[in-house]
Amino acid sequence: xxxxxQNSGPLSVPEGAIASLNCTYSDRGSQSFFWYRQYSxxxxxxxxxxxxxxDKEDGRFTAQLNKASQYVSLLIRDSQxxxxxxxxxxxxxxxxxxxxIIFGSGTRxxxxx
Amino acid sequence: DGGITxxxxxxxxxxGQNVTLSCEQNLNHDAMxxxxxxxxxxxxxxxxxxxxxxxxxxxxxxxxxxxxEKKESFPLTVTSAQKNPTAFYLCASSxxxxxxxxxxxxxxxxxxxxx
Numbered sequence: 001x002x003x004x005x006q007n008s009g010p011l012s013v014p015e016g017a018i019a020s021l022n023c024t025y026s027d028r029g030s031q032s033f034f035w036y037r038q039y040s041x042x043x044x045x046x047x048x049x050x051x052x053x054x055d056k057e058d059g060r061f062t063a064q065l066n067k068a069s070q071y072v073s074l075l076i077r078d079s080q081x082x083x084x085x086x087x088x089x090x091x092x093x094x095x096x097x098x099x100x101i102i103f104g105s106g107t108r109x110x111x112x113x
Numbered sequence: 114d115g116g117i118t119x120x121x122x123x124x125x126x127x128x129g130q131n132v133t134l135s136c137e138q139n140l141n142h143d144a145m146x147x148x149x150x151x152x153x154x155x156x157x158x159x160x161x162x163x164x165x166x167x168x169x170x171x172x173x174x175x176x177x178x179x180x181x182e183k184k185e186s187f188p189l190t191v192t193s194a195q196k197n198p199t200a201f202y203l204c205a206s207s208x209x210x211x212x213x214x215x216x217x218x219x220x221x222x223x224x225x226x227x228x
Contacts, residue, residue: 001199017154031214032216034214034216042222043219043222044156044203044219044223045219045221046216046217046218048217049216051214088155088156090217092215099144099161099209099215100158100161101145101215102216103148
C-alpha cells in the first residue's frame with residue numbers, strides 16, 4: 001500500500017462547478033497535510049496546508065481533514081480554466097524526520113469551458 | 114525578493130559525465146531537499162538536509178551526491194553511476210511553521226537530459 005494515494009485522473013469539471021480532489025494516507029500518526037498545484041513543466045506551488053481535523057478555507061479553496069478516516073481533500077469552488085493543473089497531496093509521515101514529507105503521485109484536473 | 118533559485122534551467126549531459134545542479138535559497142530556511150520527477154509521476158526524494166554539514170539519503174539516493182557547506186546552498190551532483198538521470202529535478206526548502214508543519218517551497222527546477 002502506498003503511503004499517500006491519489007486518483008491520477010484526469011478529473012474533468014465544467015467551468016464554474018466545484019472540483020473535489022481526494023487523498024488518503026496510510027500512517028495514522030501523520031501530523032501535517034499539504035496541497036500543491038503543479039502546472040505542466042513548472043514546479044509545485046503551495047495552495048494550503050492543514051493540520052487540524054475539519055475544514056480550512058482560503059478564497060476559492062477549502063481543505064478538509066478527517067484523521068479518523070485518514071482522508072484529506074481539496075475543494076475548488078467556481079472552477080476556472082486556470083485551475084487546470086496537477087494537484088499533489090503531501091503528508092508528514094510519523095516516524096520520519098519532522099521535516100520530511102511524502103508526496104502522492106498527483107491528480108490531473110481539467111476544467112472544461 | 115526572497116526565494117529559491119536553481120540553475121541551470123536546462124542541462125544536457127553526455128553519458129559518463131558528472132554534472133552539478135545548483136540550488137540557493139535566501140529564505141533563511143534550515144532544511145533543504147532534492148526531488149526527482151519523471152513524466153507523469155510524483156516527486157521522489159533524493160537527499161535532504163536539516164542543518165549545515167549534515168544530510169540524509171532519501172528514497173533514491175544511489176548515483177547522486179550532495180553537500181551542505183552553507184545554509185543557503187545545497188548543490189546536487191548527478192554522477193555517472195546514475196543510470197537513468199534524464200528527469201526534472203526540484204529543490205525545496207522549509208522551516209518549522211504553524212502547528213509544527215514543515216511547509217516546503219520549491220525552486221523553478223532543472224530539466225536534465227542525457228544525450
